[in-house]
Amino acid sequence: MAATSQASRRGQTAAGQAKKKRPKLYGKEKPRVFTPPLRPLEPRSPETEQWTLGYDVIDFAEEVLKITLYPWQKWLLVHMLELLEDGQLRFRTVIVLIARQNGKSTLSQVLAIWIICVWGWPLVLGTAQDLETAEEVWQGAVDMVEESEELSPLIDKVVKVNGKKALEIIRDVEDFRQAKKRSKTRYKVKAANRKAGRGFTGNLILLDELREHQNWDAWGAITKTTMAQVEALVLALSNAGDVTSVVLRYLRQMGHEGAGDPDGICQSGEDLLPDVIDLGMGKNDDPDDEGYDEDDEWEQEPDTLGLFEWSAPPGCSKWDRDGWAQANPSVGWNPGFTERTLVAACKTDPEWVYRTECLCQWSDGVLEGPFPPGVWEEGQNKPEVGPDGTTRIAEEDKIVSDVTVGLAQSSDREYVYMARAGYRADGRAQVELVAARHGTEWTFGYLMSSKRRDSIKGVTGQSKGAQVSALMEDLAEAKDDPELPFDVPVVPWQGTDLTNGWARYMDFVTEKKLRHHKQPPLDLAATTAVLKTFSGGATIPDDKASPADTAPLMATVAALWLLTRRDDRELPPPPPPAAVKSTDLDTSYGNRSIGTTAGQAFTSDISSIGF
Template sequence: MVMAKHHGRTEPRIWTRPLRELTPDTSLGFEVIDFAEQILRVHLYPWQRWLLIHALELLDDGVTYRFRRIIVLVARQNGKTMLASVLAAWWLFVDSVRHPDRVPPLKFKIVGTAQNLDIAREPWTAVKTWCENDPKTEEEQEVAIPTLQRATAKVSDTNGKEYIKARSLAHYEIRAAKNARGKPAARVILDELREQTTWDAWKALSPTTLSFWNGQLWGISNAGDARSVVLADQRAAAIEFIRDWRRKVESGLMTAERYKDGHDCSIGLFEWSAPDDCAKDDVDAILQANPSIGYGAQTVENVLAEMVGSPDADYRTEHLCQWVTAQIDSYIDVNDWNECMAKPFEVRIPHGARTVWGLDVSVDRSYTWIAAAVFDEDNRPVVSLREHRKGLMWVPDYMKQLAEESGMWEVAIQSKGCPAMEFIEPLAKLGFTVHEVDGSHIGLATGRLRDRVRERRLVHAPQPLVDTAIEGGVTKVIAENEAWDRRRSLVDISGVAAITVALWALETCEPPKPEKSAYEVYDFAGF
């Protein structure tokens, strides 16, 4: 029996809709596809053709690009480099001479950049092999394209000064991101946008295209992590536009023409990614993130093979194109954590059940987190985040009010090496039983949380701030045990730290005397 061949999804999961029907009159993408087929002898994948048609949409005047910023997200090994190579060659030899009255070819500059020069060099090298007049090897002679060779004036491959100059005087140069600042550029390719952990390169390059009539910047990448500040910001802006479009245009509240007149429609997002909550071996999710499957060397089996030995975060980012908080192997397995999640009102808490609050403060003292731990009717610990606010001064009054309303006067706090320890004395004076979790026990407490998750004996609510910290938290070794490391973690893990000490106190510490038992019961949804 022959199994059906899998094919990746041509249409991205998240994308910006066109303002009108896309035809050869309303998108230059069709022209790029013809250029690739007829001149470069490159047969583009369906997803690449789809992207070019949608990304190179024209406004009503038939000459101006709709998008000035284009963000493309797709999993690794799907043909991003070839797409960039074809696009750069078409810009250099065709698009640069389209409107000499507005942008003389002499001023038409294409800049390819990335975090390091080697990444930026990959598409540039492909263009170089197509157009170089003096190929060095027989192999290079075979792939050289006479039409482009005749249109090329000079190729410089001196390290740090790589450029290709067309006979029209348009030119294509590459730079490392740290050297990105320069004269205005008509077109920019910012490869591996996820690696831009500061705004330096973006601030240097983005204004260069804005100063050009019909300038365009392409940011191409796979998914990012907590450090990918530029990609996160641009993606968020594009997603907000997509949501607004759905609310107003797709709902029928206004026409696309009317919407265009009152909104900035110049940012486009085209994201081939797996849904956030999918299993790592979900074939449909793999096909959504890997659109070249079935058309080239990439296969479902190749992607599945990468699961073996790969940290969860690495696999999801590179092969499912999913956003993760950090490129680390999570101390607590994310899938195990998700298995312990319950919806509000699904868990029954006995009347008068003992509750222990957990308190922690972010390492920069900007936020205080209060968590809760309680046993349900099946004697499983139920943990959740109760409060999360800026600053510290509000904590004593809030905790007193919380205890008076609930009858719960136990709080757990790490007693050494963290800002939260300064609340021990004030809360004790207010009448709380303060369970101090010292340095020798904080590692045991952290391990206990992981054990309960592994055993599926823990229950927690769906709370994004905590879920993010579970995925991105980093641990350190204290007395031969692993404990949460606030400083090295790429996200604020104080919420998880608060849950950790609350759970430890609930399961290992003696409760207070009976006179301060609870009279009001908080259900799971109330935490």
Template sequence: MTTTSETWAPPTEFAEDLYERYGLTCPPRWGTPRHPDRPSLGPKLWKVMTKLGAPPMPWQKYVSDVALEIDPETGLFAHREVGLSVSRQQGKTELTLGAQVHRAMAWHRQNIVYAAQTRGMARQRWEDEFWEKISGSDLARYARIRKSNGNEAILFPGKRSRMGITANTEKAGHGPPLDLGFIDEAFAHEDDRLEQAFSPAMLTRPMAQLWWASAGGTTKSLWLNRKREMGRALIEALFAVLAEDAAVARPRTAYFEWYAPEEMDRSDPETWRATLPALGYTVTEEIIAAELEKLDPAEFDRAYLNRTRKPTPPTDPNVPKAAWPGLVDAKSRPDAGSVALALDVSQDRKRAAIAAASLRPDGKVHMEVVAHRPGTEWVVPAVARLHALWKPVVVAVASAGAPAGALIDDLVAAGITVPKDKAAPERGDLVVMRSGDITEACGQMADAMNQGTIRHLDQVPLTAAVNGARTRRNGDAWTLDRTNSLVDISPLCAAVFARWALLIRGPHVMEDYDPMANIF
């Protein structure tokens, strides 16, 4: 399977098309584009939603218009599966209900089954929300409800169609052929038993569809996480081939996901505007701000930024992360004359980071992640540009035994050279850190955090690395452990190395450096 990147984005033409067609200003990060040559029953569903008292928002118009595309050659739905991953309180329930009622009233003898976390939760939503909206609408005269336990259904006698519920078991969907299956709150399903139960019941129904929908889950949400991974890969591959051939055959699965990568600040309204498609329609920025204040950050991320919630990691005793929030200074800036650079690469070489450290007038060390991106091919050109722009006092990299050590020769070739005479280094030289240097740098960083002698900007990659870092023994000391850390710690390693290089190697090339200024 193609590896996806959380920072992948579709071409700008995609967002422009969605705005032109639906007035959608918050496009999904991954979304199936509308096929321009296919008719769609989407507008029919919009009318049903309006009659149910919930006129569709732009994002709901887009999703339903694509989901209900008709293949002109077969007259059947172009998509057999529709996946929707969107944050809470965005109107998922209204779209789910509209799709079911539309199906029940558009064709005869439609069997529709809805599943949620549990059968009890499915019944509660079916009765308290679905039926309440239907019975209070202009469509009430077409439907009636049957509440007998085990045989619950909203019936449409004129069409002889039914909307039922089921449990999350292997027997779900067993019985008559299934025309439309809904798996709601997919984050609660740890396996594929519902999909495996629904799919065989759809085999003989040419217009059958499986819909699933959910906000982000946890690491235990195995089925949802796999579906999201597959959906992202599908969309990235689709846009890649569409760039070469617009007439290429499209997959039978439609996928839509609104998501905020970890690099986006959870407290920034711009993040909300790029992630919450109902913002400005049914929810406001004031409501989201209130949710941010009262919710645990990880739960806010899951519910409103559609991120997967990870287990709270135990604290590594060697990394004083409790001190980290108190070292934030949003106004801190590097001093142009005393910048040290360092780079690091993750253990799997999927990401790399460049960090800077600089002495402030108050003697504290400013620390900042300059770049944190996928891959490694960009690192040496970026360091070379920064080297020419900032004229750093030193550039640090771990030795050949570390992942970034593979870039040493390329750095030298780019003109960032190791000093010929270590006793007489020059400004901008490359320092290759040995094992002892790295151990020393890690211990010094922990002391600096405890003593409050550093300042940082609370950048997401660096803060995440501090919180997820793990260490390993190195003799009687310790060093950061890339392999066992819970996240990519290349931003932290780069920052630690930059600070060490600034304070240990910087004095040899910096003018007017007072070694006593950083002691008191």
């Protein structure tokens, strides 16, 4: 009787579970945000096939590589390889945002193989933030070619030397001068750094995890390999980033603008260009600046940029199944990637880790930094929209006093950052980045320009132990130049003044006494800096340990220190000498071996630190 009862209960439980069982979760084929096509590209027909190369790649994957692509991969290939009326690719830069483990690598491998084996572009260059990742994607493509009966005979050689890996293909192609000619194509890999791709002329550039690009060095080096090519494509694939993802944030904002700004991220007035920081001091307003515009180095043509973003909508619950399907288009289609996988991650991951990794949602900040969470953002000025619809600095957010200038140089000596500090009409201090340029020589003319000189009270930067120290020495000596004397007062910044300057800066930020514009180089440095602590408890940003260059931050710290420094800081007179016996005197004074106090030793040590 008991056994029958238990069996009955099990049957009822199973029946109840069957009624409550949810339908299987399948990822969505179409991205939530995307650049709209110029004309319909679906469904497949002779008419739509003539406007994209995507269907050719899909057929190649299935018939030659024996790979069945997921629906989202097919959709992406059709739309990202859209053609113009003259037969050229519409996009030269494509940004794909998608949650982790959804098949980005397979997509890039299939495209790379088709490009070198079928389409015949001479060079595919694969990159990632670390070389090992780029080589892993490359190795997967090599395996696909070697396992294909049709493609393996095309292999000329496979170079597997670390750091020089390459797949070289020999193709027979028709030529109007002769029946056939031999053509060699290559797929190489490089690490994503400022030297990547230099010396090469690339056609297809694959950038994996663009979110890790925290400056523009690698992007500039890699993508410029396509400049001389009539046909070329830069394909960047990534998960969502955060405030440190400088390159991806800028390109994503441009893509959202082209898609109609569905999330409202283009209405914030935030300018994400890396070096658009001449605010209030007059950009390109002196003869030395004529014809020079750093924006041109990074600006993207909106008509040639395509964005395709699979992400959960802003503000959704982390348990939103529809959001899961929107950010994870491979879920359900990939037998190993199920809803249960996402449930487990949602239960165990910290919320913003899960939102970034599994929902492809952007975090407005980082989890750690030198200031309490949210304090730095509270000090940011909000731009206003002018009558012509453009954003501008509000009158109440402008410096009205004379200013002090701070200088700092990046750890690779690539950039010198210049900041100024002054007072607003409401009496609060404000810091601003005003310029960031290559080299050091430009600083002389910039500071001495008739547009600025009268408002500058002085300039400072770390005088010892830093990259900028040589420049500070040159500025100090330039006052005696007979041809063009530099008459801006140069104030040394060293010793305990360094840590005192940082302590004051932290106090101003946390006490909400300091205002600043929303400037990506400064925001990145200020929200990610790692502090170095000395034995006495004093701290200062540590450039070597920080994930981003701290120079933009230290330039503003120097400017604020000089602004708030007392001009009449005269040391009190020394106390009268105490009476001593002649036998107590140190007779080695003439040989400079007089003892130092503990305080003097600390000052000497702190004066040599870098940041």
